Amino acid sequence: MKIIISPDKFKGSLSALQVCEAIHKGIKRFDSAIETILHPLADGGEGTLDVLDSALDLETIDVEVNDPLFRPIMASYKKDRQNAYIEMAAASGLPLLKNEERNCLHTTTFGTGELILDAISRGVKRIYLLVGGSATNDAGIGMATALGYTFWDQQGKEISPVGNELIRIKAIDSNNLKVNLSEVEFFVICDVKNTLFGKEGAAYMYAGQKGADEEAINHLDKGLEHFSRTVQSAFGMDISGLEGGGAAGGIGAGAAVFLKAQILPGIQTVLEVTGYKEKLKGVDFIITGEGKLDEQTIQGKVIHGVDDISRANGIPYAIICGVVEDFEKVKRKLNAVDILQVKSPDISLDSAINDAAFHVENLAYELIKNQSAQLKAR
The missing domain is CATH 3.40.50.10350 (Glycerate kinase; domain 1)
Structure with missing residues (x-):
């Protein structure tokens, strides 16, 4: 048997x-x-990277990056010759913060972008982004900023890439990217189907777990909706109804915009990748x-x-x-x-x-x- x-x-x-x-x-x-x-x-959430590592015998890469509050920390990801597997929580995760520090108005995915940048510099051709356990609600603008995107407000001033500032984005500049993103395939692996904003969106469903009160949740949701309209204007992409766009504080939608990433269901992807x-x-x-x-x-x-x-x-x-x-x-x-x-x-x-x-x-x-x-x- x-x-x-x-x-x-x-x-x-x-x-x-x-x-x-x-x-x-x-x-x-x-x-x-x-x-x-x-x-x-695993289904794309916490523990998925360990499961992939046990099946694929991956190399561990350690990198100094910014944590969700822009403080230097060491984080790691896994790779083989062609593929990198990046767990968002390693750089932008809720467990990195003390309880009193948890407020997703002010947290960023910048460190996740730094991990992506490092993986690209090592020649990988595919990056799998595992997005469970985030401390953020910034729609991935922190990640994008680390890669060279710039976000401007109405007065032409650069904004800080945190959730609180989404509502102020007027323009998005992609002229100073640090790498050629078109040379790499990106996949967001997640276990949720929530859209970016609205009652089933990132803020209303998950921001409360990340330190946001009712007023902050309303503000973040308006920011995510504004971000969606700005993306529509800048790139001609409608991300308002994107399934999985609300994953991990909206990084699902952000990755689709800034990385041209595909959003894939967690368990089916793990089954396929691990053979x-x-x-x-x-x-x-x-x-x-x-x-x-x-x-x-x-x-x-x-x-x-x-x-x-x-x-x-x-x-x-x-x-x-x-x-x-x-x-x-x-x-x-x-x-x-x-x-x-x-x-x-x-x-x-x-x-x-x-x-x-x-x-x-x-x-x-x-x-x-x-x-x-x-x-x-x-």
Whole structure:
């Protein structure tokens, strides 16, 4: 029997690889002869770079850049000969700031642009920008400024590339770019479909998590809408309804404008880049999972991607997760043969989080014990 183990992380508890290892132990405890492939997955958000690195054996590049408040820090990205994988959070992420520093009126993606600039200088031809966990709401103008774009106000003065200033942009100048961006393909990898502005846009959906109060959210949303109109005037691009344009404070839309980037769904891209379909040859069973299984799962998360690939290839799969919400609704939407959760009346939340590897291993053991007869009969 051959099983591929392909979970997402259990956020706040286990990395995707640690979940893989716990499931692997449970399977081997039941039957050491079962062949396992450990293939952790991610959906474009936090942890995606680690998943790509484990699958592709990438080189780490360290660079001094600006953090979200324009302070020097060391950040890193991953690359091979042709491709660079840049996690936006490394330079522009919320965890880089203290709680009292979090205010996306004043934060920038400038450091992310510096990472892109460094990758281009090293000769890569494709850049994958992973945009989860940002501290910003600047529509990518900080990133663009680092690359040589300039933003002017009504009086012809250069503006600071932060969210607060979006509303003041009158003109965009691309005459002093530091590199030839047309020589590189850019891809934004994200797990959301939000548009740039409006009630489902970047500010209203996410700025509150980044230190913005109600007044600031309204201001930022107006700034994003103004930015969209300015882009339409300057470049003839309509980004107002761009799916994923609101990702990471609008960097989805900004990357589409300034980098001509394609916005790609996270899980499908990770599956493709890591060669997942090729590893399914001879596989009898798939085990996936994530920390919290709920309605969002079926909107494009890792398990949704595994569900699609399971159906397409006729390979049964099961889910091990930390906790399940809306169990019956989720179960109806997914084709999993079994769904197991760590959290139960006998296991406290603290234990579910702190002893997750132990519990996941036990669930994997029970899962294979219950499914082995059916799998052997296939």
